[in-house]
Amino acid sequence: MRQIPFGKPIIGQEEKNAVLDVLNGTTLVHGPKAKQFEKDFAAYTKAPYAVSVASCTAGLHLAYFYLDIGPGDEVIVPSETHVATAHAVELCGAKPVFVDACEKTGNIDVSLIEKKVSKKTKAISVVHYLGMPVDMDSVNAIAKAHKLFVVEDCALALGTYYKGIHAGLHGDVGCFSFYPVKHITTAEGGMLITKDQKIAHAIEKQKAFGVDTPVNERKVAGVYDVTILGFNYRMNELEAAMGIEQLKRIDGFLAKRETNYKFLGSRLKELKDIKLLQSSCDGYKSSYYCMSVILNERIAVKREAIMGYLKDKGVGASIYYPRPVPLLTYYRKKYKYERDSFPVASEISYRSIALPVGPHLNEEDMEYIFHTLRSAITEVK
């Protein structure tokens, strides 16, 4: 029997050597590796500025903190996403206002955004769901009309392009995640990119306590002032050393994901009881994070049993995401959302199965996943 984990970091000798080099040296934080990783990431995405951070969540939090949003303010948030997208708003004391998903792609339904804009709205956040880019022209048009800041949650979008420009560079800031199952990993870690020097410089300080002079630029060691409020949201040198090596392999990782995705997609067309989300079209380039299979009503009731069958056969499936965020207990209780308020996001959350396509897998694995899912659908009662 095959063992097909949903995600498996590909860590080679280069990453191990790079981490050991850091451990053998004297600088674990505030060193050259984080700076190098930022430079490399900026070059790869063609971002004018890149700021390394402790996680994608930290990056998102910093973006709203920079904006100075707080109690009484609102941010438009997609409902089909990881809770981090909304928590970052909530952590600032502002209110996330959720928008349902688009049936075709699972992305925020852009046609519903403007109805949710109020006098309190300060920003729109979008998630490039499973790597498929959001229609950023439409989002930016709404943002421009209402003078709103745009935050792109790019946790699943390294290698995602909209109209030839990398995700994260269409709005005001974009935040990436390097959690182990992502396109590249630093164990924990993230990167914030922006076209705006002012934002980059402010967030650079806010991620490090608001200290006015970085460690390496102090005339007298230990002497600094603090001019603004800030966090400890830095990326350390071990993580950055890994990130530098991982980024060197990104093109190969992305190509493998795309090949796996397309092969599995072509096989899945044979199955009648499922539908797939749109993963590409003119001007939209996905990063192919995973294959989301949406079960029709007839077999959706068997989803847990189907997933159990897949697990027993060694296929590591998952769900992206387990509930629309406004229906997670914290948000539903706090904001009194009705269970049927997000029908499209609910369909995705309650009926889909996410199948792996990562670079740790090959065509035979895709074939195995397809056959196992097909058997599961027919055999599971």
Ligand SMILES: Cc1ncc(COP(=O)(O)O)c(C=O)c1O
């Ligand atoms: C869309 C989205 N945003 C944010 C995050 C959080 O990323 P991190 O773990 O780097 O904070 C995730 C994690 O999976 C995610 O899927």
